[in-house]
Amino acid sequence: MPARLKVGYCRPPRQPDCVNDRPVPIWINDPAALQAHFAQRPGRIGLDTEFIRERTFWPQLALVQIALDTGRGSLAPDDILLVDPLVPGMAEALTGILADTRILKVMHSPSEDLVAFRHTCGVVPTPLFDTQAAAAMAGIGSGVGYQKLVEQLTGTALAKGETRSDWLRRPLSAAQLEYAADDVRHLFEMHDVLADQLQRTGRLAWLEEDAARTLANAMAEGPERWPHLSLRSAGFLEPDVQRRLLRLLRWRDQYARTHDRPRTWILDNELAVNLARNPPIDLGGLLRVFDSQPKAPRKLADAVWQALQTPLADEAQAPDARQAETRDKHLLRRLQDAVAARSRELDLPDGVLASRRWLEALMDTGEWPSALGGWRRAVLEPTLGPLLTTGDNATTSV
Incomplete structure (x- = not known):
């Protein structure tokens, strides 16, 4: 029985059948049609999204x-499915495919795709092979884009055309369909090359470990506990001001998630810092501040006032954002140099072994962060361990 349409949903006009006289991939606007293509489960799929x-x-x-x-070698047009997730019931049909651990999902730099899948389908694609991460571990380069990697590994130059398209409109244009299909057309070729390289160098387990952590983080994604640390200006604020800023940023994040609005549309960073630094004495004072700010959330004044005035249960544990100014910069430089040297020994691009942020976390707490666990710790600890014993790794709080 066909899925019942949601109130307000209108089935869009038919999609084009050809692009430049070539058959286009299969347009899927029926959950049953999607499930039919997976009656026999493939060992792997190439996967991408537009959002x-x-x-x-x-x-x-x-x-x-x-x-x-x-298993037929090069992909035929009917080997690529363009799935309309706006159709009622399609998210549920996708969920079973994404969660099927018998199917390897080959993707390229999927961090935002994972957020989209988790929000829409409640799951993330498992297991995962990230071709961008694989290229980095194979020594090809860090953060290589899809088009560049396709050309480098397959010799195919792709058009750049539709990156700014309105992907919610229906029907999609012929150019959009072709662009979307290209985003998965070459994933298997790249997977074959990269998996073979990593297998030969013994690094495939590294990639699998990173992919598992990426998926776990995507499923556990939630509000950042200490969002004030992401604002450079917080490093110049006194502890009591940082605590007020933390209250506002936590409230903003929760409101943004609940009401599905960008954070800065609710309360921009500059206004949040100003309110934390110069808190009004009462609600009337807050409204006067808002009157002088064209983008201030006047309708949310009561909620902002409540957030500003209400201490958080854990705010006394908040890290002091000023620690960046007091951190041992010479030690940080020695750690970075040691990581760079180890990267050269392993023929890894900069940034793969350890980012500056991860090293700073290691210095501040004296504990290896999860991002530096597993294979990275095994590779780095013999080199970084002796250097860390010379630094002061005590954590300060606001």
Whole structure:
């Protein structure tokens, strides 16, 4: 029985059948049709999404591209599915495919795609092979984009055309369909090359460990506990001001998630810092401040006032943002140099072994952060351990 349409949903006009006289991939606007293509489960699929995130906190999933590994070699047009997630029941149909651990999901730099899938489907694609991360571990380069990596590994130059398209409109244009299909058309070729390289160098387990952590983090994604640390200006604020700023930022994040609005549309960073530094004496004072700020959230004044005045249960434990100014910069430089030297020995691009932020966390707490656990710790600890014993790793709080 066909899925019942949601109130307000209108089935869009038919999609084009050809692009430049070539058959286009299969347009899927029926959950049963999607499930039929997976009656026999493939060992792997290529996966990508198009989404819109201009006016919302959560990415709005607008299109899901799936390449099916049929074992026939090069992909035929009917091996690529363009799935309309706006159709009622489609998210539920996708969920079973994404969660099926028998199917490897090959993706490229999927961090935001994972957020979109988790928000729309409640799951993330498991297991995962990230071709961008694989290229870094293979020594090709760090953060290499899809188009550049496709050209480097397959010799195919892709058009750049539709990155700014409105993917929520229906029907999609022929150019959009072709662009979307290209985003998964070459994933299997790249997977074959990269998996072989990593297998030969013994680094495939590294990639699998990173992928598992990426998926776990995506599923556990939630409000940042100490958002004030992300603001550079917080490093110049006194502890009591930092605590007020923390209250406002936590409230803003929760409101943004609940009401699906970008954080800065609710309360911009500059205004939050100003309120924390110069707190009004009462609600009337807050309203006067808002009157002088064109983008101030006047309708939310009561909530902002309540957040500003209400201490957080854990705010006394908040790290002092000023520690960046007192951190041992010479030790940090020695750690960075040691990581760079180890990267050269392993033929790894900069940034793969350890970022500056991870090293700072290691210095501040004296404990290896989860991002530096597993294979990275095994590679780095013999080099970094002796250096850390010379520094002061005590953590300060505001």
